[in-house]
Amino acid sequence: AQSVTQLDSHVSVSEGTPVLLRCNYSSSYSPSLFWYVQHPNKGLQLLLKYTSAATLVKGINGFEAEFKKSETSFHLTKPSAHMSDAAEYFCVVSTGFKTIFGAGTRLFVKA
Amino acid sequence: DVKVTQSSRYLVKRTGEKVFLECVQDMDHENMFWYRQDPGLGLRLIYFSYDVKMKEKGDIPEGYSVSREKKERFSLILESASTNQTSMYLCASTRRAGGTGNTIYFGEGSWLTVV
Numbered sequence: 001a002q003s004v005t006q007l008d009s010h011v012s013v014s015e016g017t018p019v020l021l022r023c024n025y026s027s028s029y030s031p032s033l034f035w036y037v038q039h040p041n042k043g044l045q046l047l048l049k050y051t052s053a054a055t056l057v058k059g060i061n062g063f064e065a066e067f068k069k070s071e072t073s074f075h076l077t078k079p080s081a082h083m084s085d086a087a088e089y090f091c092v093v094s095t096g097f098k099t100i101f102g103a104g105t106r107l108f109v110k111a
Numbered sequence: 112d113v114k115v116t117q118s119s120r121y122l123v124k125r126t127g128e129k130v131f132l133e134c135v136q137d138m139d140h141e142n143m144f145w146y147r148q149d150p151g152l153g154l155r156l157i158y159f160s161y162d163v164k165m166k167e168k169g170d171i172p173e174g175y176s177v178s179r180e181k182k183e184r185f186s187l188i189l190e191s192a193s194t195n196q197t198s199m200y201l202c203a204s205t206r207r208a209g210g211t212g213n214t215i216y217f218g219e220g221s222w223l224t225v226v
Contacts, residue, residue: 034215043115043201043217090154092215099215101154 002027004093006102014110019063019078021105023091026072033074034092035065038104044090050074061085081109114138117202117218124225130189132221134202140216141207143185144169145177147198148220154201160185161207192225199223 007022025031032051036044048059055067061084065076074091086109091102115136124130136143144159146169156169158177166177174196178186185204189196202218 036215036217041220041222043219044203044215045217046214049214099156103151103153 002093002095002098002100004091004100004102006091006105008105010106012108012110013081015083016080019081019085019107021076021089023074023102024072025074025093027093027095029095032094033067035059035076036090036092038088083109083111085109115202115204115216115218117221119221120219121222124192124223126193126225128192130192130223132187132200134185134218135183136204137183138204138216140204142205143179144203145187146201146203148201149198194225197223197225
């Protein structure tokens with residue numbers, strides 16, 4: 001069985017400070033893991049994905065995520081938040097046809 | 112630039128009306144999906160299709176049907192719209208080859224309000 005849990009429904013940071021969005025997963029098979037971002041009234045855009053290559057994955061806009069099999073985690077980080085990062089972020093786990101979306105984490109960025 | 116296009120961004124329909132949501136992708140993808148997105152519930156899969164004229168039920172197919180007559184086009188149909196179908200609908204597509212790890216490409220979404 002597969003599942004994905006985003007540990008925070010909301011995260012608030014100040015501009016210029018680090019961002020950490022947490023994601024834990026469970027999967028019976030070796031999964032692929034993704035982070036997507038959704039800005040207001042828009043579709044989802046791929047930030048980055050892990051597909052069993054390097055465990056540290058770099059994405060767009062300065063985001064990166066580290067796959068930790070022992071902790072079944074795939075947390076998303078960014079060293080310095082920008083106002084334009086305010087959006088909703090989804091962690092996704094996929095094995096073949098089955099794709100599970102996390103419930104989402106809304107990121108607020110304060111000036 | 113890859114593209115999934117949902118032709119209707121904002122719709123208002125009356126209860127009982129038949130509603131068509133159209134989605135077109137230009138990437139020659141085999142797989143296409145319809146999700147609905149509701150606050151607090153995340154994305155839920157309604158239907159997906161892995162080939163022309165093929166369809167599979169997702170997690171919440173009740174009240175919906177789909178049509179895939181051409182590879183690039185996947186339509187979602189609400190036979191008789193109800194107020195609990197007011198939602199944001201997202202179309203998506205992926206390549207089939209390789210399955211796992213294929214990026215899912217999303218459209219911009221269709222906001223449907225049923226009154």
